[in-house]
């Protein structure tokens with residue numbers, strides 16, 4: 068069993084974490100000693116078990132353009148959720164169901180994750196049928212919208228990792244893989260685009276093993292190649308599966324394995340058994356005794372090891388050619404977990420933070436615990452997506468936000484089908500729904516008020532790029548209305564006002580991310596905007612502890628201002644679960660500062676973080692510890708304590724060896740092999756470090772780590788260096804200290820702007 072929310076992952080995965088700060092940090096959490104949670108308090112009834120056994124919550128995630136939306140469209144079609152198939156950027160100009168925003172349809176990319184649900188009937192080996200209810204979230208592939216993947220994976224029980232049969236494991240595949248590990252999400256792999264020339268599933272299987280470092284084996288082999296790809300051999304149940312009829316709706320199963328693939332099928336079934344023997348004891352024992360496992364034993368071992376995060380079964384198909392999608396759905400039902408197979412935990416906020424977490428139970432009669440994982444502004448007010456983990460949620464119920472303590476009534480409850488919704492009266496545990504008219508933030512936990520449970524939220528990466536924005540012409544209230552809405556919906560989109568330049572600055576995960584919001588302001592809010600040049604989101608941090616004793620004293624005419632704060636600031640590591648790396652701690656005992664002034668001190672600290680004194684960039688990686696202070700019965704006020712804190716922080720910051728951090732990007736370039744040296748040379752001149760490269764057929768891939776500051780103008784350079792045949796994508800890796808000369812340059816430039824203002 069997996070424990071979600073407290074970081075107890077499979078021991079195997081601890082050692083298998085791929086590159087990256089987030090990954091190693093996640094491993095660090097996993098290594099924290101955790102007490103084993105007590106068994107859930109609420110027992111499942113027969114009815115619960117019956118319902119949960121046939122319930123799946125899955126995500127479809129992958130590198131950009133791997134075919135997630137195309138695949139989801141087929142899934143919806145075969146399960147009867149949509150009446151016809153429409154293609155991404157298709158000629159009928161309708162667009163795929165899950166890309167419901169106009170912008171998504173125009174650009175052919177997924178921007179927001181979309182949720183839907185469907186029923187799928189599997190046919191058992193004995194011919195009997197079994198119906199499963201599946202909730203699906205289709206997520207964007209582009210790294211700029213990575214928060215959508217984070218929040219989907221936070222609440223899903225399993226995932227389909229889609230890979231292109233030619234391109235294989237790409238940079239965003241490793242990112243998604245890391246996100247799946249962060250939330251302990253078991254996955255089955257789907258090698259899509261088997262119709263493409265050069266499709267090679269065996270190379271992809273070996274890349275999953277070597278690059279994603281998870282044992283994997285194909286559970287199918289293809290029948291026919293490229294244009295002639297027409298079906299698969301199911302290696303587990305030893306049968307051939309073909310798609311026939313209009314849009315591949317008819318699944319034809321034959322016990323006869325075509326002669327031309329028979330020996331490959333035998334070889335690959337053996338390989339599957341050997342891989343399973345490495346991760347599953349039962350198969351391991353059979354192999355040791357030289358006994359052939361039965362089909363059912365193989366299927367059970369695949370399910371066990373997939374749910375245990377030790378293995379990923381690999382399926383093959385072509386979404387666009389409507390081939391082998393139904394067997395993938397059977398695989399989802401057979402090998403991915405149902406909600407009762409994951410052990411989910413929550414903090415009981417009425418207990419000390421060190422208390423062990425409480426296991427939740429997906430029992431319908433237990434007290435409600437649900438997590439609001441996504442917000443969207445709809446036509447009827449705020450739409451809050453919620454995953455119910457324990458208990459049931461009913462329309463008109465009173466529910467409690469465990470962060471704010473506020474009580475709200477659920478006026479309307481719906482199940483989402485992309486941008487359409489279906490009203491429902493109640494929803495059980497293990498389900499995903501959306502509620503209307505409930506004010507909350509993304510990541511809030513809701514209960515029925517009888518418990519104080521709170522679930523950990525999701526990881527939020529830091530923005531890497533920012534730009535100044537203003538309305539073209541007179542600013543209407545819609546300008547800030549739009550920004551406020553986007554900020555609330557998307558925690559990776561930040562807005563702040565630069566106090567010196569009085570400019571509104573928006574920050575996000577990449578140029579595309581910000582561009583899409585600027586475009587949405589125009590389309591959805593009728594606000595045309597003028598934007599400045601994109602700027603790298605540098606940050607400042609401290610490298611050592613610095614103590615402060617600070618008195619803020621002012622005597623002017625009337626009431627004076629008096630506040631004294633003492634304490635220290637120290638470097639702080641990022642919390643791998645939430646991505647937070649700033650904290651305020653109050654260690655005052657004995658009332659040297661009355662408690663009603665503490666929030667003002669906390670506010671002052673967060674205000675001081677907005678602008679570092681070196682370069683004017685935001686400060687991160689700092690813990691502020693308040694240990695002592697003093698007040699005056701008449702002259703102290705919230706304002707005085709806020710000002711004292713800002714002054715104290717600035718003073719301490721100067722003594723804490725402050726440095727500038729810059730975002731480092733993982734850049735992946737794919738180009739024809741003849742341009743390899745040009746491309747590598749180009750990356751070198753931008754101070755890039757090549758971390759991986761691969762040549763296949765006449766194409767090569769290079770992966771490098773390059774400071775974002777060095778990446779401006781790269782698309783032009785790459786075009787020139789590859790006669791327009793090279794492509795690149797990049798994603799945020801982490802913030803690292805900037806080189807000293809860059810830091811000095813930034814400091815000088817900042818000093819000049821300050822002087823110019825005087």
Ligand SMILES: Nc1nc2c(ncn2[C@@H]2O[C@H](COP(=O)(O)OP(=O)(O)OP(=O)(O)O)[C@@H](O)[C@H]2O)c(=O)[nH]1
Pocket residue numbers: 129130131132133134135136137138154155156175176177206207208209259260261262263384385386387388
């Ligand atoms: N040859 C081939 N092309 C495919 C297949 N599946 C999808 N495509 C094409 O690949 C492109 C990308 O497909 P999408 O479904 O938009 O991919 P996506 O992963 O959802 O894209 P993003 O959400 O933007 O990351 C489209 O042009 C599809 O027509 C396939 O099985 N074979």
